[in-house]
Amino acid sequence: MVLMKMKFSFQKRVKLAQALWLLSWVATIGGAVTFSLGVFLKTELQRRSEVMDNTEIHAVPNTLMIVGLASLGVNFFAGRMCQDALDPSRFPRWKGLLQPYLAVAVFLALVMLVAIVMSYAMKGNLEASLKVGLKNGIRYYKDTDTPGRCYQKQTIDQLQMEFQCCGNTDFRDWFEVQWVSNRYLDFNSKEVKDCIKSNVDGHYLVDSVPFSCCNPSSPRPCIQHRLTNDSAHYSYEYEAEELNIYVRGCREALVSYYMGLMNSIGAGVLSIFLVQMSVLVSLRYLQTAMEAVAGQENTEMETEGYLLEKSVKATAKEFTDKVLTLLQLNQVQAVEGQAAEGQAAEATPEKPVS
Template sequence: MGLLKMKFTFQRRVRLAQGLWLLSWLAVVAGALTFSMGVFLKAELLRRAEVMDNTEIHAVPNTLIVVGLASLAINFFAGRICQDSLDATRFSRWKSFLQPYFVLSLFFTALMLVAVIMSCAMKGNLEESLKIGLKNGIRFYKDTDMPGRCFQKETIDRLQMEFRCCGNNNYKDWFEVQWISDRYLDFTSKDVKDRIKSNVDGRYLVDGVPFSCCNPASPRPCIQYQLTNNSAHYNYEYQTEELNLFSHGCREALVSYYMGLMNTIGGGVLSVFILQMSVLVSARYLQTAIEALAGQENMEAETEGYLLEKGVKETIKEKMDAIKKFLQINEVDAAAGEASAEAAEKPAPAAS
């Protein structure tokens, strides 16, 4: 018994072919949009590559790019099938391509769903990547003269100003690193010497932050140095001075930004997935309804269309049996090949 059988008159087959033609071209446009979303997301991730630690998070945009390109080809092919579907002679030439078409369509449609799930489940990897990347970015902030790190300071400053954030978790992260380059320190100064000697690593640590942490919404001029010293500034209490610096860390800001981006893209790709499934189901109904006309003289006769010729369990069992049979044949061929090789290597008996 077939799965989800439906009756198709000639008029219904015509309408199905026309509807599928329209859906397939809509899916081509959707495939182009999927590809564009993948490229955009990858470009956004590459923009912040200096503050990210691993490449696993590129799995989502890479998948979207591959699926988008595949969708363009698959749905263009479906559109061509629709154009020839009402002519038995022209449709017959596509018959050998239909099985690979359905296999590839199912694979890439499932991959599209995987991309949606990955985009929602990427938060953990993203947080870990930013945690390490931002920590290194802050640590290398002062290395403006070192090849490969010359633009690290500019990257961090632009990041903090654009996302209105400070540090990795908060502004206190800057207290733990030397972010002022040695070339701008006066080593004859007693204060500089005392600060360098005050820690085992020999770093110049201050309770201050770069200018990019300053909040322009603050009503007073920004206080960057001696942030924890209330007596160093008039009418100042660092524990309650909320507007002076950006209050939240850049990791939180970037995770929020990228997860918002991925969730929006995930919703768009889910819509494309539904559209792609509609194309796949419609194409299967059209194929089976037209193939039922084989051997009939009346090309306008009523036919049956279905998704599966048998039930789900029977179809799965049949496919598994075919795979097992194929593997057994390969094993027999391999064993026969090994036996032949051994026989060829075995020396012939000496003549008496």
């Protein structure tokens, strides 16, 4: 049973080819936009790679860049076919390439759809990556003299000021690590000695946060040291007063930023995907409508176009059978090759040992 059959007069075929030519160029521009969005997202992720623990989240921008580049070539190819479709004498030369082209175009459309789904589903991986990356970033904050970690302090400070956040989950994360380098501690001071002795690991742990956690919009001068000590500051209550430092964690801020970015990109790529599907459907109709004209003297005759020659189920079964046959053929060839190598090895006489 032919699926979604339509009749096309000569004028309709011309209009379809013209509309498809325009759509293919719109899709070509969409491919360039998809590639650009992938590059932009890749750049944004690379900017803060120091506070991310894995590279799995780069699968989204990498996929977008690959699909974008491939779409440029595929849709340019479609535009050339549409031009030749207006001349029935030139269109038959594309006949042998149309089936492979449609298969490649459908595959790219599916990959684009996967990229869209991934852009909405990467929140868990992104949050897990930032959780470990920010934890390590805070731990290495003081290591400004250690090769490979020299710029960790600068990265964290810029991050906290830019996203108006503090710590990993919240500002209390700074209470659990020694973020002040030993070179800036006076070990002759009784306060420093007592603080180090009170900790099992011998670290200098205090209820303080870096300056980058200070909220500049607060009317009160920043209180970044002894945050939990009410008596250390005038007219200050740690539990009741709204602190003049950022209370939101950087993981929450970054997840919100990147998911907003990915969701916006996903919506943009979805619109490009719809254009791409319109190109595929239109090209399939044009192909089937032009096949009836090939070799005919009356090129202005009315023809029929369709999406599938058989039902969806029958088409899927036929495709599956072809794939299985191809796989079995490859296996048989591999077995025959191994058998031939074995026979050749047995037929080779051994050299006598001198």
